[in-house]
Amino acid sequence: MKTVMIAEDNDSNYMLMTYILKHNYSVVRARNGQEAIDMAEKGGVDLILMDLKMPVCDGLEATCRIKSMMPDIPIVMLTANAFDTDRRKAMDVGCDEFLSKPVNREKCLSVIARFI
Template sequence: MADNEKEKTAEAFQDDISYVTGYKPLILVAEDTDSNFLLISTILKKAYKLVRAVNGIEAVDLAGQYRPDLILMDIRMPHMDGMEATRILRNKGIEIPIIAVTAFAFDQDRNRILEAGCNDYIAKPISSVILKDKIQYWLNKESVS
C-alpha cells in the first residue's frame, strides 16, 4: 500500500466513528444559508447523521422531534435567530450541547451567546478541524457525565 493510501485510510477511520461503534450521533444543523449547510454537511456527513433546520423556529421543532445528540446553531437566521431558539430549548429543559456558529467577533457578543445557553461557539468562516474537534469534545463530555 502506498504511503498516501495509508494516510487516507487512517484519516477515514478516524473520521468515521461508526466504523468502530456502529453508531453515528445525530446532529441538528440549524443554518439558513445553503452554501454554509453544504460545507458543514461535507465536513460531518461521514461520521454523523445530520438533520437540517432553516430557521430558529424549525430548530426548536426538530430538536423536540429528533432528539439530536448535539445542535450546531447558526446565530443569524430569519424568523427566529439562534439565540432565541437556544433560550427556548434551555427553557424546555433540553440540556444537550449547543454550539453556536457565528460571524460575531467581539467579547460582548460571545458573552451574549453563552448567556443564551450555548455551550460553545465556532467563528465563521468555519474551519473543518475546529468544527470536528469541538463536536467531538462536547459529545465525549456528554457521554461521560
Template sequence: MESEKRPIILIAEDDESNYLLLFALLKRDYQIIHAHDGIEAIQLFKNFPPDAILMDIKMPHMDGLTAMQAIREIDQDIPIIVVSAYAYEQDKQTAYSCGCNAYIMKPVDAKKLTSTISLLLSIKEHHISIH
C-alpha cells in the same frame, strides 16, 4: 460486530452554502438534520432529538439566540455550538448567556469544529462550556 449508530447533529443554518459546508464536514461521522431558522430548529429538536446542535445566530423568523433559550427550557444538557460570523466578544458572551456550550467563528475551521463536537459529546453529562 455491531455497527454503532452515528450521533445526530441538528444544523440550524439558513444560508445554503454554509449548511452544505457543515454537512460536507460532518456527514461521514454524523447523521445530519437541517433547520432553516430558529422556529424549525425547535420543532426538529422536539421531534427528532439530536445529540448536539450547531446554531447560527442570524436567521429569519427566529434568531439562534432565541431558539437556544427555548431549547434550554426543554433540555439543559444538549450540547449547543454556535457557528457565527459575529466576532465581537460581546456577541460571544451573549451567546454563552443564552445557553451555548461553545462558539466557533465563520469561516469554520474544520479541525476545531470536529474536535469541539467530539469533546462536547464525550462530556455531555457534565454541563461545561468551552471558552
C-alpha cells in the same frame, strides 16, 4: 451514528457544514430558529450547531427556548461576528461553545467530539 442538527438559513454554509460532518455524523437541517426548536422537541438530535443570524427566530432566542426545555442538549453557536459581545450573548442564553465563521474543519470536529 450520532445526529447533529445544523440550524442554518444559508444554503452554502449548510453544504459546507455537511461536507465537514458527513463521515462522522448523521445530519439534519433546520432552516431557521423556529424549525430548530420544533426539531429539537421531536427528539433524536444529539447536538445542535446553531447559526446566530436566522430568519423567524434567531439563534439566541432558539437556544434560549431549547435550553429551557432540554438543558442537557449541547448547542454550539456559529457566527460570522467574532466579537466578544456576541460570544457573551451566546453564553448568556446557555450555549455550550462558540465557533467563528468561516468554520475550520478540525476545530469544528474537535469541539463536537468534546460533547458527543
